[in-house]
Amino acid sequence: MCKCNCSDSNIDLNLLKPVLDKYSNVKGSLITILQNAQEIYGYLPTEVIYEVASATGNTPAKVMGVATFYTQFRFKPVGKYLIMLCQGTACHVNGSEMIAQTINEELGISDGETTDDGLFTLSCVACLGCCSLSPVMMINDETYGSLTPKKVREIIAELKSRS
Amino acid sequence: MKIIVGQGSCGIAAGAGKIKAVLEQSVEGKYPIGITGCIGMCWLEPIVDVYDDNNNLHRYVKVSEDIAKAIAEAVLSSDFAKACEYEISDEDKLFLEKQTRIALRNCGIINPENIDEYVSVGGYSALKKVLSSMTQDDVINEIKASGLAGRGGAGFPTWFKWNAAKQSKGEEKYLICNADEGDPGAFMDRAVIESDPHSLIEGMLIGAYAIGAKEAVVYVRAEYPLAIIRLQNAIEQARNAGFVGENILGSGFTCDFRIKAGAGAFVCGEETALIESLEGSRGMPRLKPPFPAQEGYWHKPSNINNVETFANVAWIISNGGEAFSDMGTEDSKGTKVFALTGKVKRGGLVEIPMGKTLREVIFDIGGGIKEDKQFKAVQMGGPSGGCIPESLLDTVIDYKKLSATGAIMGSGGMVVMDESTCMVGMAKFFLDFTAKESCGKCVHCRIGTKRMQEILTRIVNGEGKDGDIELLEELCEAIKDGALCGLGQTAPNPVLTTIKYFRNEYEAHINNKKCPAKECTQLLTYEIDKDKCIGCTMCAKKCPVSAISGELKSAHSIDTAVCIKCGQCIANCKFGAISKN
Numbered sequence: 199m200c201k202c203n204c205s206d207s208n209i210d211l212n213l214l215k216p217v218l219d220k221y222s223n224v225k226g227s228l229i230t231i232l233q234n235a236q237e238i239y240g241y242l243p244t245e246v247i248y249e250v251a252s253a254t255g256n257t258p259a260k261v262m263g264v265a266t267f268y269t270q271f272r273f274k275p276v277g278k279y280l281i282m283l284c285q286g287t288a289c290h291v292n293g294s295e296m297i298a299q300t301i302n303e304e305l306g307i308s309d310g311e312t313t314d315d316g317l318f319t320l321s322c323v324a325c326l327g328c329c330s331l332s333p334v335m336m337i338n339d340e341t342y343g344s345l346t347p348k349k350v351r352e353i354i355a356e357l358k359s360r361s
Numbered sequence: 362m363k364i365i366v367g368q369g370s371c372g373i374a375a376g377a378g379k380i381k382a383v384l385e386q387s388v389e390g391k392y393p394i395g396i397t398g399c400i401g402m403c404w405l406e407p408i409v410d411v412y413d414d415n416n417n418l419h420r421y422v423k424v425s426e427d428i429a430k431a432i433a434e435a436v437l438s439s440d441f442a443k444a445c446e447y448e449i450s451d452e453d454k455l456f457l458e459k460q461t462r463i464a465l466r467n468c469g470i471i472n473p474e475n476i477d478e479y480v481s482v483g484g485y486s487a488l489k490k491v492l493s494s495m496t497q498d499d500v501i502n503e504i505k506a507s508g509l510a511g512r513g514g515a516g517f518p519t520w521f522k523w524n525a526a527k528q529s530k531g532e533e534k535y536l537i538c539n540a541d542e543g544d545p546g547a548f549m550d551r552a553v554i555e556s557d558p559h560s561l562i563e564g565m566l567i568g569a570y571a572i573g574a575k576e577a578v579v580y581v582r583a584e585y586p587l588a589i590i591r592l593q594n595a596i597e598q599a600r601n602a603g604f605v606g607e608n609i610l611g612s613g614f615t616c617d618f619r620i621k622a623g624a625g626a627f628v629c630g631e632e633t634a635l636i637e638s639l640e641g642s643r644g645m646p647r648l649k650p651p652f653p654a655q656e657g658y659w660h661k662p663s664n665i666n667n668v669e670t671f672a673n674v675a676w677i678i679s680n681g682g683e684a685f686s687d688m689g690t691e692d693s694k695g696t697k698v699f700a701l702t703g704k705v706k707r708g709g710l711v712e713i714p715m716g717k718t719l720r721e722v723i724f725d726i727g728g729g730i731k732e733d734k735q736f737k738a739v740q741m742g743g744p745s746g747g748c749i750p751e752s753l754l755d756t757v758i759d760y761k762k763l764s765a766t767g768a769i770m771g772s773g774g775m776v777v778m779d780e781s782t783c784m785v786g787m788a789k790f791f792l793d794f795t796a797k798e799s800c801g802k803c804v805h806c807r808i809g810t811k812r813m814q815e816i817l818t819r820i821v822n823g824e825g826k827d828g829d830i831e832l833l834e835e836l837c838e839a840i841k842d843g844a845l846c847g848l849g850q851t852a853p854n855p856v857l858t859t860i861k862y863f864r865n866e867y868e869a870h871i872n873n874k875k876c877p878a879k880e881c882t883q884l885l886t887y888e889i890d891k892d893k894c895i896g897c898t899m900c901a902k903k904c905p906v907s908a909i910s911g912e913l914k915s916a917h918s919i920d921t922a923v924c925i926k927c928g929q930c931i932a933n934c935k936f937g938a939i940s941k942n
């Protein structure tokens with residue numbers, strides 16, 4: 199276990215058990231395990247990295263090495279609403295920069311940051327596959343297309359009022 | 362009477378889910394509301410198709426909740442004249458009429474969540490034919506006759522890879538589908554999986570039979586949740602129907618399917634990196650040879666093809682290789698799907714025979730440029746491709762001819778740009794991407810892309826130096842030669858093509874500190890036209906850094922030293938008094 203006091207004592211490692219039971223002996227499953235872990239905790243806490251390492255017979259460094267390679271994995275908790283803003287080619291040509299700027303003005307967050315109230319996290323991604331509706335963003339599982347600064351402000355206001 | 366709502370990702374993003382609910386409510390349960398995948402006319406979403414009692418199709422586009430209610434009324438009264446104003450225009454109909462659909466043959470027509478609909482249009486008959494009457498070599502020869510080449514980018518002959526994998530020694534072999542679709546701006550593979558997953562499964566089963574694989578894996582991009590759900594569902598249905606699993610259709614052929622969700626890394630589209638990722642490691646490419654056909658997944662013989670490649674296979678087996686090779690050019694056979702996006706009027710999926718020109722795709726089918734602006738370039742092949750200028754619009758779509766321009770066919774992303782897109786900015790955009798996505802394994806790619814990114818950044822910021830263009834060219838050549846995998850080897854293409862065709866834009870940035878497309882913010886100054894400004898103070902109120910001053914009802918002015926060029930003032934001026942230069 200980590201000794202630098204970075205640990206978050208609220209992590210319930212029991213939740214991970216079914217995942218490890220299912221996959222830890224199936225070779226090549228490390229990414230799948232991490233994806234499932236992130237589903238459970240919303241991110242990959244340090245304890246989880248250690249737990250996965252010991253269950254799969256890897257070093258924590260190897261697990262961390264895999265996790266940090268892929269953009270999907272996060273190491274900090276995310277807000278209630280995860281905004282995935284597309285920065286793909288089509289969205290770039292159709293003004294995704296302006297959308298990023300609007301989100302920044304409205305919420306004060308840039309790529310990878312979370313608002314202080316823990317409501318919103320912004321994550322810039324490459325192509326959500328809805329390029330003909332560019333610029334596009336996805337919030338949790340919902341996709342919003344043909345964005346304009348005005349539309350983004352309305353969507354954010356609506357989500358804020360919901361919480 | 363049949364009512365169908367298009368439910369691909371783009372349709373849903375445009376509100377098709379809600380439209381379906383409104384229709385369901387409005388027809389009061391008298392008719393079921395069916396679904397289909399992506400019709401490919403994404404700019405018209407949400408789309409509702411109604412087949413009346415005479416089986417005539419009424420296609421309604423850009424359907425709002427009110428229009429949905431009007432459609433329901435037309436349906437309930439069987440009086441389609443009532444809603445005819447919402448039907449698709451003849452001009453927009455041309456978008457589909459000018460296409461030849463093979464890979465997309467069922468997209469937007471059948472229900473992707475129901476295997477019976479796939480079977481009813483001839484689905485799985487090619488598999489039956491293969492298993493009942495063809496040897497492995499027969500299949501490979503049919504694919505050879507078709508001239509099918511890999512649709513994932515490199516355009517390598519499919520039969521050759523299948524044959525190599527078949528001939529590799531060993532009992533344990535794997536068939537892998539590359540559904541990573543990394544080119545940002547491309548979405549054909551997503552559309553095929555969401556709209557017609559069984560055609561992928563059937564193509565893969567035939568491929569697995571041909572090479573002798575007992576296990577098939579689909580590696581799907583994590584950003585495509587709906588595709589994963591529909592594919593999972595389709596695999597289960599195929600298993601229950603006896604098309605997947607042990608002793609398929611009593612033939613003795615066994616093949617199981619698995620989906621592996623990617624975790625977000627562009628380099629994992631490269632086949633050896635994809636294999637590393639499948640094995641649960643960092644997705645770093647391996648040195649070739651050995652090729653995957655010799656040593657792939659778990660170091661066993663493996664064959665990897667793209668989604669669109671597989672989607673053509675069942676059609677080829679059913680219709681014969683020659684029917685496929687009759688289409689296209691000497692060098693490139695069959696059809697190709699393009700994801701047409703950017704500043705084009707009609708953006709969506711276009712499948713056409715090879716041999717058409719870029720102009721036909723962008724202007725005849727795509728309808729030309731939005732707001733009738735000037736066409737500037739079309740980007741093909743994403744981060745590995747390049748920008749093709751107007752003077753080459755009559756280039757024929759063919760692997761060799763496109764490569765001769767410096768761009769590539771790529772996987773089919775076609776992003777159209779007008780005069781407002783800065784070409785240096787575009788090159789920087791792609792280098793930002795490749796520098797970030799470089800896996801770091803080889804020095805040329807890791808450091809080379811970084812250096813290029815730095816030079817491009819300084820050019821767009823107005824700090825470009827004499828000799829920067831030449832330095833970029835030198836770096837490009839070195840990276841092309843020295844990089845380990847396709848990512849690095851092709852990363853210079855966006856830079857080389859923009860230098861080749863738009864050198865004047867580079868020079869304007871470096872020598873005159875000007876951005877001709879007026880896109881590079883650092884090189885712009887904002888000005889207020891004293892004659893047009895009426896002094897409404899709106900701009901001053903909106904300016905986040907208080908750079909605008911002036912009395913009420915008198916002309917305002919901008920302090921350029923303070924201005925951060927955010928564009929808020931232009932967006933909020935009702936009188937068009939502010940310009941950037």
Ligand SMILES: Cc1cc2nc3c(=O)[nH]c(=O)nc-3n(C[C@H](O)[C@H](O)[C@H](O)COP(=O)(O)O)c2cc1C
Nearest residue numbers: 511512513539542543630631632666667670847848
């Ligand atoms: C950096 C890089 C990214 C790639 N991304 C993809 C991709 O997203 N999808 C794909 O099918 N092929 C991709 N490829 C090509 C694959 O390496 C491989 O050639 C292809 O999947 C083979 O299938 P095909 O013969 O059917 O085209 C990529 C190649 C490189 C070098």
Ligand code: FES
Nearest residue numbers: 284286289326329
């Ligand atoms: S480029 Fe943004 S969705 Fe594809």
